[in-house]
Amino acid sequence: MKKAGKIVIGLVCVGAFGVLMFTRFTKKEEPIEAVPNPTVVVQTPETGNIELSTGLTGTVEPADQVYIIPKGSGEVLEVYVNQGDTVQKGQKLFRIDNKQLDAARITLNTTQVSLNDAQTSVNRMKALYESGDISAQAYEQAVSGLSMAKLQYDSAKLNYDTQSENTVVTAPIAGVLEQFGVQVHDMSAGGSVAGVVSGAGGKTLTFNVSERVMKGLNIGDPVTVEKNGTDYSGAISEIGSMVDASTGLFKVKATLGDADGLASGTMVKVYVTAEKADNVMVVPADCVNYSNGDAYVYTYDAATSTAKKTPVEDGLIDSDKIQIVSGLSYDDEVITSWSKELYDGAAVNIQGSDDGEETEADSEESSEGDTDSSETTAEETTEAAETAAK
Known part of the structure; x- marks a missing residue:
């Protein structure tokens, strides 16, 4: 019995091994699934504009600003206004x-007396000359004396009027006293600044730029000013052509419209267009690649249905587009989508084209064929195992 049992076990083992080997050698290899060509999106270059803005810091100033500079010197006797007043x-x-006014008054009175005496002398000499009692030369001397006295009086009168004007300091323009700190008993020096009057007109903006930014600016270019969340608009009115020795930059001025909310002397944020390119060829910025600093794009070759690596020269770039200086024409189809299978000469399909649809259908049919093949192989293997067991 033991011997018969060993024989049965051996037969079972041999049968199992045979079934295993039969299944292994009769199983069909699964076909390798073909990798489909990448589907890409293409776009032709367009004509567009690119502007690059630069943020700077500027100072708000009155459009009309005049300094109050007294011409005379002396102690301040009276003050008629205060800082912040409208004048x-x-x-x-x-x-x-003004002590010089007193001296000018004395000189004026003196010349007035001399003029009166010269006029009286001429009147008397004229009567004598007409009666023949004096010579013509004597009469002419009297007339010359009168002319000299008249010139001296006119000079003294002009000096007195000037000193009178210097005694009372007036506003040079209408506006607001932005700076004014004159007090009674202060000593006012002629030629020194006593205050500042800001005109009632608009405001101006002063800011400094580098040479690179300056070259991209033009008179009339728009500027945007931001202060406390409020934006104000203006236009460039002056562009300095010389470097400021203290800053090493170029001074630029702009006029601001409707900027009553900005106080004079306020520091603000300024945005200007530093560089711009109008009516240039542009493509989406994401489709431009770089290799060792050289720019290139992939274009679609319709004749071979492949991608072509095309070197280009790029220009200005903003957040979504880039300027193409050379390397492309407006008829080129630029590949704007990215794929890891994309390289020079790679076969590609265009999204939405008939070729792309046919490729997808072929892939589905191949998948169905692979499924049927797998099912047939499994059935044949099962049948073979059952036969061997019997």
Whole structure:
């Protein structure tokens, strides 16, 4: 019995081994699934504009700003206004004790007396000359003396009027006293700044730029000013052509419209267009690649249905597009989508084309064929195992 049992076990083992080997050698190899060509999106270059803005810092100033500079010197006797007051042109601001005015008054009175004496002398000499009692030369000397006295009087009168004007300092223009700190008993020096009057007009903006930015600016270019979340618009009115020695930059001025909310002297954020390119060829920025600093794009070759690596020269770039200086024409189809299977000469399908649809259908049919083949192989293997067991 033991011997018969061993024989049965051996037969079972041999049968199992045979079934295993039969299944292994009769199983069909699964076909390798073909990798489909990448599907890409293409676009022709367009004509567009690119502007690059630069953020700077500027200072708001009055459009009309005039310094108050007294011509005379002396102690301040009276002050008629305060800082922040609105004044009119010619309005009195303060009066000084001008000692030169007293001297000018004495000189004027002296020349007035001399003029009167010269006039009296001429009148008397004229009567004598007409009666023949004096010579013509004597009469002419009297007339010359009168002319000299008249010139001296006119000079003294002009000096007195000037000193009178210097005694009372007036507003040079109509506006607001932005700076004014004159007090009674202060000493006012001629030629020194006593205050600043800002005109009632608009505001100006002053800011400094580098040479690179300066070259991209033009008179009339728009500027945007931001302060406390509020934007103000303006236009460039002046562009300096010389470098400021203190900053090493170029000074630029702009006029601001409707900027009453900005106080004079306020520091603001300024945005200007530093560089721009109008009516140039542009493509999406994401489709431009770089190799060792050289720019290139992939274009679609319709004749071979492949991708072609095309070197280009790029220009300005913003957040979504880039300028193409050379290397492309407006008829080129630029591949704007990315794929890891994309390389020079790679076969590609265009999204939405008939070739792309046929490729997808072929892939589905191949998948169905592979499924049927797998099912047939499994059935044949099962049948073979059952036969061997019997």
